[in-house]
Amino acid sequence: MENNVFGNLMDWGSVLEKLERLSRTGELGYCQDELIRLLRFDHNWRLREAAIEALPFVENPGLDLAQEVLLLIKRRDLYYDIRILATDSFEKIARAMVKNPDIDKDRLQAFFTAAIKDLNALLSSPEPPIFYTALQQCAGQIKKTASDL
Numbered sequence: 001m002e003n004n005v006f007g008n009l010m011d012w013g014s015v016l017e018k019l020e021r022l023s024r025t026g027e028l029g030y031c032q033d034e035l036i037r038l039l040r041f042d043h044n045w046r047l048r049e050a051a052i053e054a055l056p057f058v059e060n061p062g063l064d065l066a067q068e069v070l071l072l073i074k075r076r077d078l079y080y081d082i083r084i085l086a087t088d089s090f091e092k093i094a095r096a097m098v099k100n101p102d103i104d105k106d107r108l109q110a111f112f113t114a115a116i117k118d119l120n121a122l123l124s125s126p127e128p129p130i131f132y133t134a135l136q137q138c139a140g141q142i143k144k145t146a147s148d149l
Helices: 012-025 028-040 045-057 063-074 080-098 105-123 129-147
Strands: none
Touching: 012 028, 012 045, 028 045, 028 063, 045 063, 045 080, 063 080, 063 105, 080 105, 080 129, 105 129
């Protein structure tokens, strides 16, 4: 797909419509760089939430997309609801990445090892119980996914 699929992110209504259409048609996997752009966009929480909720519809997610979701989980300046949504999506795309034939399994194993280390670091810091529980579940699922490689 072409770059800048979503156009001007300030026109968030049309961005949400395009995101919905791409999710529905199964084309979202071809727009992973654009999804990363949405995840990084700090000027509209609706776009970030919609992008996170669309992640399970990405076929063959790549390491860059997964890394961006992990960065959201780690961002202390974001509200907890979005970070919890990110943990759930991270688990789902991690399972999908194992099935992606384009990802080198050694690189994926190294990524999972680093992700588990990052999640454990968060678990060792004081966090609200609801986020702590989401982190525990996510770390457990990533460990299980990594052991399935």
